[in-house]
Amino acid sequence: MKMKYNIPKIKDIMNKVNIVKGKIKRKKENNIKIQPRYYGLLFLMILLGVVTVATNIKTYNDITAERYIKYELPKDIQTDANDVDIIKYETAISSISTNVSNITEEKNTNKLNSKEKTKDKYIWPVEGDVITEYAKDTLVYSKTLDMWLIHTGIDIQSELGTNVLAIANGKVISVENNTFYGNVVKIEHDEGYISVYANLAEEKLPKLNQKIKQGDIIGAVGDTAYGESEEEIHLHFEITKNNTNINPEEFLEIKE
Numbered sequence: 001m002k003m004k005y006n007i008p009k010i011k012d013i014m015n016k017v018n019i020v021k022g023k024i025k026r027k028k029e030n031n032i033k034i035q036p037r038y039y040g041l042l043f044l045m046i047l048l049g050v051v052t053v054a055t056n057i058k059t060y061n062d063i064t065a066e067r068y069i070k071y072e073l074p075k076d077i078q079t080d081a082n083d084v085d086i087i088k089y090e091t092a093i094s095s096i097s098t099n100v101s102n103i104t105e106e107k108n109t110n111k112l113n114s115k116e117k118t119k120d121k122y123i124w125p126v127e128g129d130v131i132t133e134y135a136k137d138t139l140v141y142s143k144t145l146d147m148w149l150i151h152t153g154i155d156i157q158s159e160l161g162t163n164v165l166a167i168a169n170g171k172v173i174s175v176e177n178n179t180f181y182g183n184v185v186k187i188e189h190d191e192g193y194i195s196v197y198a199n200l201a202e203e204k205l206p207k208l209n210q211k212i213k214q215g216d217i218i219g220a221v222g223d224t225a226y227g228e229s230e231e232e233i234h235l236h237f238e239i240t241k242n243n244t245n246i247n248p249e250e251f252l253e254i255k256e
Contacts (some may be wrong), residue, residue, distance in 0.1 A: 014112040019145030121253045122167035123214060124233050126221060128157040134160060134247040143230040153196065159202070160233055162221040166212045167252070169196050175208055181236055182224025187212055193251075196238035199225035 047193060132140060132155035139148040166187055173194070174186035180200035184205060188194050201222030221235050228236060239248045 017235055040065040040250075068112065090246070093190065122195070122251050124156070124164055124252050124255075125164050125167055125195075125237055126156050126158045128234070130154050130249070131157045131234060134245075134249065138243065144226075144228055153198075153236055154248050155228070155231060155234040155236050157232055157234050158221045160221055160223065162235075163204070163217045164197055164221060164235055166214055166216045166218050168214045170195070170212050171206055172206045172210045172212060172218070175205055177224070178226065180227035182226065183219070183222060187217050187218065192241050194240045198236035198238070198241065199223065199228065199234065 046086075068175055068237040121238045134154050135151040139197055140151050141148055159194070168187075170189040172180055172185065173188045178184050178198070183200040183202065183205065184196060184198045185200060186194055186196050197219055199222055200219035201224065204217055204218075204220050205213065206218050221233065222227065223233060225236060228234070237248055239246050
């Protein structure tokens with residue numbers, strides 16, 4: 001006895017498939033259809049998103065402007081990539097990174113009381129004209145590096161071998177050779193101020209932890225600062241507090 005199989009026709013199968021497809025399509029359309037009452041809510045969500053993005057962009061720009069510096073070549077200078085001195089730029093970047101980290105503490109400087117900043121005047125470390133001023137908010141051109149950058153101290157023009165004097169009583173906390181600034185001596189003074197003397201010669205350097213009196217010789221003007229080697233002979237001088245650079249001329253005695 002042969003068994004009969006109820007084999008559906010292809011047409012019937014296709015009809016069922018089409019019915020299922022139709023149900024799926026309608027279900028998807030119902031799921032994505034936005035009811036009129038939701039349009040107002042959708043508008044408010046979009047508006048909130050726009051405001052949030054705008055606020056974030058402004059905050060980012062404020063932080064960027066406060067913490068970072070743009071370094072660029074002058075427009076009238078054409079630079080050939082083949083002529084770039086890699087060592088110079090690596091050295092500059094090392095110094096710049098330090099300067100940038102100092103900028104993150106810029107607000108601490110602004111909080112210093114004006115009376116405190118002018119309370120004690122220090123003597124000048126060497127006699128001479130300031131050929132490069134302190135510049136934390138503007139850029140100055142470096143002949144050596146052929147680029148624009150900030151300047152965290154002042155350069156005082158002098159002659160090779162000129163004695164460099166301690167601006168106030170203190171203690172030597174660092175005597176080192178820096179690739180960018182050459183021989184550098186740091187002296188800690190009262191109230192947390194630190195004076196920094198750079199581009200010093202090898203001779204007459206003090207010893208670490210040595211106590212210093214105002215006017216003591218702590219070095220001589222040299223030409224060891226590779227990062228400023230194309231400038232006139234000078235002493236690079238800085239004052240810091242809480243790891244933040246401050247304009248030295250606000251503390252030094254007023255020249256008559």
